Amino acid sequence: MTKIAIPEGSLFGPDNLPYGIFSTADSEPRAGVRVGDSVLDLSQLFDDIVFAEPSLNAFMAQGRARWDEVRAALKTMIDGDVADDAVYPIADVTLHLPIEVADYVDFYASENHASNLGRLFRPQNPDPLMPNWKHLPVGYHGRSSTVVTSGVDIVRPCGQRKGPNDEAPVFGPSIRLDIEAEMGFVVGVGSPMGSQITPDEFADHCFGAVILNDWSARDIQAWEYVPLGPNLGKSFATSISPWVVPLAALEAARIDTPVQDPEPLPYLKGSEKWGLDIDLAVEWNGHIVSRPPYAQMYWSPAQMLAHTSVNGAATRTGDLFGSGTISGPEKDQRGAFIELTWGGAEPVQVGDETRTFLEDGDEIAISATAPGPNGTRIGFGEVRNRILPA
Amino acid sequence: MTKIAIPEGSLFGPDNLPYGIFSTADSEPRAGVRVGDSVLDLSQLFDDIVFAEPSLNAFMAQGRARWDEVRAALKTMIDGDVADDAVYPIADVTLHLPIEVADYVDFYASENHASNLGRLFRPQNPDPLMPNWKHLPVGYHGRSSTVVTSGVDIVRPCGQRKGPNDEAPVFGPSIRLDIEAEMGFVVGVGSPMGSQITPDEFADHCFGAVILNDWSARDIQAWEYVPLGPNLGKSFATSISPWVVPLAALEAARIDTPVQDPEPLPYLKGSEKWGLDIDLAVEWNGHIVSRPPYAQMYWSPAQMLAHTSVNGAATRTGDLFGSGTISGPEKDQRGAFIELTWGGAEPVQVGDETRTFLEDGDEIAISATAPGPNGTRIGFGEVRNRILPA
Numbered sequence: 001m002t003k004i005a006i007p008e009g010s011l012f013g014p015d016n017l018p019y020g021i022f023s024t025a026d027s028e029p030r031a032g033v034r035v036g037d038s039v040l041d042l043s044q045l046f047d048d049i050v051f052a053e054p055s056l057n058a059f060m061a062q063g064r065a066r067w068d069e070v071r072a073a074l075k076t077m078i079d080g081d082v083a084d085d086a087v088y089p090i091a092d093v094t095l096h097l098p099i100e101v102a103d104y105v106d107f108y109a110s111e112n113h114a115s116n117l118g119r120l121f122r123p124q125n126p127d128p129l130m131p132n133w134k135h136l137p138v139g140y141h142g143r144s145s146t147v148v149t150s151g152v153d154i155v156r157p158c159g160q161r162k163g164p165n166d167e168a169p170v171f172g173p174s175i176r177l178d179i180e181a182e183m184g185f186v187v188g189v190g191s192p193m194g195s196q197i198t199p200d201e202f203a204d205h206c207f208g209a210v211i212l213n214d215w216s217a218r219d220i221q222a223w224e225y226v227p228l229g230p231n232l233g234k235s236f237a238t239s240i241s242p243w244v245v246p247l248a249a250l251e252a253a254r255i256d257t258p259v260q261d262p263e264p265l266p267y268l269k270g271s272e273k274w275g276l277d278i279d280l281a282v283e284w285n286g287h288i289v290s291r292p293p294y295a296q297m298y299w300s301p302a303q304m305l306a307h308t309s310v311n312g313a314a315t316r317t318g319d320l321f322g323s324g325t326i327s328g329p330e331k332d333q334r335g336a337f338i339e340l341t342w343g344g345a346e347p348v349q350v351g352d353e354t355r356t357f358l359e360d361g362d363e364i365a366i367s368a369t370a371p372g373p374n375g376t377r378i379g380f381g382e383v384r385n386r387i388l389p390a
Numbered sequence: 391m392t393k394i395a396i397p398e399g400s401l402f403g404p405d406n407l408p409y410g411i412f413s414t415a416d417s418e419p420r421a422g423v424r425v426g427d428s429v430l431d432l433s434q435l436f437d438d439i440v441f442a443e444p445s446l447n448a449f450m451a452q453g454r455a456r457w458d459e460v461r462a463a464l465k466t467m468i469d470g471d472v473a474d475d476a477v478y479p480i481a482d483v484t485l486h487l488p489i490e491v492a493d494y495v496d497f498y499a500s501e502n503h504a505s506n507l508g509r510l511f512r513p514q515n516p517d518p519l520m521p522n523w524k525h526l527p528v529g530y531h532g533r534s535s536t537v538v539t540s541g542v543d544i545v546r547p548c549g550q551r552k553g554p555n556d557e558a559p560v561f562g563p564s565i566r567l568d569i570e571a572e573m574g575f576v577v578g579v580g581s582p583m584g585s586q587i588t589p590d591e592f593a594d595h596c597f598g599a600v601i602l603n604d605w606s607a608r609d610i611q612a613w614e615y616v617p618l619g620p621n622l623g624k625s626f627a628t629s630i631s632p633w634v635v636p637l638a639a640l641e642a643a644r645i646d647t648p649v650q651d652p653e654p655l656p657y658l659k660g661s662e663k664w665g666l667d668i669d670l671a672v673e674w675n676g677h678i679v680s681r682p683p684y685a686q687m688y689w690s691p692a693q694m695l696a697h698t699s700v701n702g703a704a705t706r707t708g709d710l711f712g713s714g715t716i717s718g719p720e721k722d723q724r725g726a727f728i729e730l731t732w733g734g735a736e737p738v739q740v741g742d743e744t745r746t747f748l749e750d751g752d753e754i755a756i757s758a759t760a761p762g763p764n765g766t767r768i769g770f771g772e773v774r775n776r777i778l779p780a
Contacts, residue, residue, distance in 0.1 A: 103535050108618060121617070130616050135559050136550055140618040141531035141625070145493050145704040146583055155584045157701035160526055160655065169525050171655045193536055193627070194545045220701065226520050227511070228498060228530040229619020235531070236701040237583070265550065265561045311547035311610065311626040314535040 001081035006036035011379025014075055015372045018243035018380070019056055019208070022093040029054040029096045034243055034381075035078055037090045044086035045077060046070065055100040056244060060188035060207045061317040067188065067207065071248055095242035097149045098210070099186055102318035104147060104238065105308060106182075106214055107139040109299035111258075113327040114138075116339040121222065134262060137299040137307050139321070142214075143235035147320065149242045150383045154215055156360060156390040157236035161219035173390035174217035176344065177358040180325040181282050181292050181335035181366050184212035184240050185301045187319035197309045199270030202302035203247055205315065209301075211241040211280070211368050211383045212322045218338050218357070240320070241366075241383040249378055253277045253370035257300050264303070267310050274302035276370065278380075280326060282335065283365040284350045292326035292335035294368075360389040391471035396426035401769025404465055405762045408633035408770070409446055409598070412483040419444040419486045424633055424771075425468055427480045434476035435467060436460065445490040446634060450578035450597045451707040457578065457597065461638055485632035487539040488600070489576055492708035494537060494628065495698060496572075496604055497529040499689035501648075503717040504528075506729040511612065524652060527689040527697050529711070532604075533625035537710065539632045540773045544605055546750060546780040547626035551609035563780035564607035566734065567748040570715040571672050571682050571725030571756050574602035574630050575691045577709035587699045589660030592692035593637055595705065599691075601631040601670070601758050601773045602712045608728050608747070630710070631756075631773040639768055643667045643760035647690050654693070657700050664692035666760065668770075670716060672725065673755040674740045682716035682725035684758075750779040 006013050012034045022039050023029040031051040032039040042051035050058035059070075108114055111129070118128030132138060156177055162169040188207030191197050197205055214234060221233025257275040278294035301323065309315055325335040334340045337357055341348055344356040358364070365384035372378040396403050402424045412422040412429050421432040421441040432441035440448035449460075498504055501519070508518030522528060546567055552559040578597030581587050587595055604624060611623025647665040668684035691713065699705055715725040724730045727747055730738055734746040748754070755774035762768040 103533055105621075118617075132550075132552075132559075132613055132616065135552075136614060138614065138618055139621055141533055141621070143493055143531055143703055144534075145580075145706050145709070146702075148583070155702050159701045160522075162522075162525075168652065169522075169655070171657060190535075193538070217701070223522055224526060224528065225617065225619075226522065227508075227615065227619070228528055229615075229617070231495075231529055231531065232697070232701040232703070235698075235703040262558065265559070267561060307622070308625075311549045311607070311622040312536075312545050313533055313622070313625040316535050319535070 002084050002087055003081050004035050004038050004078050004087065010036045011369055011377055012036055013376060014078055015376060016245065016249050016378040017071060017074055018245045020098045020243045021054060021056065021096040023096065024088060024093055031056060031059060033074060034090065039088045039090055039093050040082060041086045041088065044083065056098050057100045057318050060186065063189050064204050067246060068248065071246060095149065097147065098242055098244050099320065100318050101144040101147045101320050102316040104142045104144045104320045105139050106142045106322040106324060107137050107299065107304050108324040109137055109297045109304065110324055110327050111298045112296065112329055113325040113335065113339065116327060116334065120338060120343045137304045139304065140229045142238060146236060147238045147240060149240055150385065152239060152385060153388045154237045154385050155388045157217050157220065158390050159217060159220035159232045160223055162223045169223060174219055176218035177387065178216045178218050178337045179364050180214035180216055181280050182212040182214055182322045182325055183278060183294055184210045184320050184322050186210065186244055187315050188317060190314060190316040190319065191309055193314040194312045197305055197315065199268065199274065199302040199306045200272050202274055202305055205305060206247055206301065208244040208246040209250065210244055211366050211380050213239045213364065213366055213383050213385065214322055239383050239385050241381050243381045245378065245380050250276060250370060252373050255295060258296065258298055260298065268303045268306060270302060272302065274300035278368050278370045280366060280368045284355065285363055287351045289348055289350060290332055290334055290340060292333050293328045294326050296328050297323055297326060358387050360387055362387045392474050392477055393471050394425050394428050394468050394477065400426045401759055401767055402426055403766060404468055405766060406635065406639050406768035407461060407464055408635045410488045410633045411444060411446065411486040413486065414478060414483055421446060421449060423464060424480065429478045429480055429483050430472060431476045431478065434473065446488050447490045447708045450576065453579050454594050457636060458638065461636060485539065487537065488632055488634050489710065490708050491534040491537045491710050492706040494532045494534045494710045495529050496532045496712040496714060497527050497689065497694050498714040499527055499687045499694065500714055500717050501688045502686065502719055503715040503725065503729065506717060506724065510728060510733045527694045529694065530619045532628060536626060537628045537630060539630055540775065542629060542775060543778045544627045544775045545778045547607050547610065548780050549607060549610035549622050550613055552613045559613060564609055566608035567777065568606045568608050568727045569754050570604035570606055571670050572602040572604055572712045572715055573668060573684055574600045574710050574712050576600065576634055577705050578707060580704060580706040580709065581699055583704040584702045587695055587705065589658065589664065589692040589696045590662050592664055592695055595695060596637055596691065598634040598636040599640065600634055601756050601770050603629045603754065603756055603773050603775065604712055629773050629775050631771050633771045635768065635770050640666060640760060642763050645685060648686065648688055650688065658693045658696060660692060662692065664690035668758050668760045670725065670756060670758045674745065675753055677741045679738055679740060680722055680724055680730060682723050683718045684716050686718050687713055687716060748777050750777055752777045
């Protein structure tokens with residue numbers, strides 16, 4: 001039996017307890033929880049077969065009362081000694097995609113980002129925001145099959161592009177490969193077809209949050225996206241961090257969203273605060289180039305889920321929804337390189353080099369932290385991926 | 391032992407053999423094949439656990455050689471006598487959603503439909519087709535969780551709409567509820583992330599075809615769809631027919647697509663013909679109001695699958711892709727009511743009544759047939775659903 005060491009100032013103290021799927025060299029993927037620099041094997045600590053599964057879905061489907069029960073039990077366990085064979089140093093484990101993704105929907109909830117992209121993609125429009133933007137959380141369905149986790153290499157996608165001066169589209173590797181720094185939210189308990197989830201029911205359905213990188217090929221996207229939205233410009237890869245931070249760990253991070261004016265329709269209003277004070281950092285080849293503030297997001301994740309289901313669409317365990325790129329008002333708070341470099345016109349310094357879009361071999365890591373209780377902070381870890389040539 | 395009776399002129403003769411999932415009052419869902427007016431229980435006829443599953447996915451994942459083997463074995467079996475306990479009258483079975491849907495992508499491959507919708511949604515544009523339309527099969531990801539089958543009632547969705555004269559959006563049940571008559575294609579064998587499927591590899595990956603109804607709330611769609619495409623206007627329901635007609639049954643239906651000009655990029659070209667001569671019929675409260683011809687579709691399903699994967703996106707067993715509304719050049723060949731009634735301006739006669747969009751209690755059935763060998767025809771059955779009030 002061992003007392004789990006938690007280093008001073010660790011972002012993975014007893015108030016965080018994020019869940020993930022891990023394996024070791026000689027064992028199969030199963031559920032674990034991160035405490036300090038250790039991973040606790042939930043399949044050893046609890047007599048419940050859900051923790052032996054290679055995704056968190058079965059556990060997430062058990063519902064909020066069970067999530068609370070397991071979290072409380074874990075806090076008690078790590079106050080005492082834990083069986084040695086249930087504890088692994090983080091350096092000794094491989095982390096896997098934590099959830100089996102059902103439907104993936106990506107939103108567009110940052111006013112700064114939507115305004116910047118409006119100016120870049122539709123410079124002829126006087127108002128960069130579309131008329132619907134302040135009335136509903138605009139979103140679209142993305143591809144679930146290509147959601148991967150940290151450490152998976154991203155192959156530069158090929159596709160069609162057509163510059164304003166090209167007579168016809170050309171085919172080839174994307175030359176404007178970009179990221180979108182987002183948070184992702186994971187549905188634990190779904191809702192049947194024909195029912196709705198209200199914003200105040202959010203915590204009964206949402207299990208937790210991850211960091212999400214919505215890889216984007218801007219040249220492919222710009223040519224294909226009218227009128228049905230992004231498809232191949234996004235569908236080649238979406239990466240999420242391997243640790244799912246439970247919603248219960250984000251109590252101290254809950255804040256009001258920015259003022260929503262005009263007032264949203266009643267189905268988008270709730271009495272609970274679901275703005276979140278999460279700070280992200282985008283690292284490009286080891287250099288931090290942006291610090292997007294989630295606190296600036298116009299639409300809350302509770303509103304996104306309420307919107308998704310208001311037409312009676314079913315939601316399911318494993319549904320993933322992205323916030324959309326997080327961009328603050330300052331240039332160094334922009335969560336996509338198309339904004340940070342203003343469509344490539346203003347290269348950024350990345351260490352000794354300059355960059356507009358991603359080059360082969362580049363590595364991007366997005367990390368995030370949030371306030372915990374009593375002035376502490378909790379961490380989401382990171383999602384880190386490298387670009388391979390097409 | 392019984393010789394299966396096949397009525398003269400049956401659309402479900404030995405050259406069709408569509409697969410589905412069925413149950414009886416006292417048995418669980420499992421795989422069956424339709425022959426005449428009987429359903430043969432594959433879990434009884436073959437010593438393979440895949441047929442005891444409640445979806446066709448495990449069988450589909452076995453690949454083309456196995457699909458051919460089972461089809462050949464079935465033809466031999468129905469030439470002879472079949473064990474009585476493996477045969478059920480079609481009237482005694484309940485049919486279920488035949489596949490577990492992985493990713494669902496909906497295309498927009500009819501030039502007539504895309505032109506009609508361009509005129510209706512964007513009357514200010516001189517060219518109803520977007521510049522990209524003849525260069526790539528435009529498509530978007532839809533919601534997998536709300537794919538249902540024939541017989542499931544469709545609840546009228548609620549959502550935001552904003553008419554041109556409304557100051558602000560209003561919330562309520564859709565008042566422009568519509569259908570889209572499409573064909574759907576089901577992926578049996580997927581492809582890993584980073585790989586591509588060429589048009590000539592289509593039959594190694596695509597298991598078969600179904601009829602698909604892409605239910606659409608035009609008022610919700612018109613307000614939400616800029617710039618990221620349809621979301622809640624479509625995500626409340628998509629219905630597919632319960633029988634999956636194997637690609638091998640469509641040999642006699644294979645034709646050239648209409649001439650594609652400009653010439654598609656090389657990744658969209660193949661030597662095989664994958665246009666399909668399938669005739670659909672749309673029945674509104676028992677009256678046929680439209681006969682959309684699939685033969686008119688500009689882009690083939692082989693091109694749609696090649697496009698989906700050309701950026702390295704993974705495909706999976708159970709992926710479903712829709713063709714987009716099938717509309718011929720004639721008014722009574724239009725596969726969506728927004729086109730058939732020209733945005734509601736030209737009501738259609740439905741028996742003794744007139745209609746623009748769907749009213750509560752309305753029932754829509756879409757059926758389809760295709761040429762079989764030697765002048766015969768094969769059937770896809772139908773997808774039939776009724777509208778319930780919001």
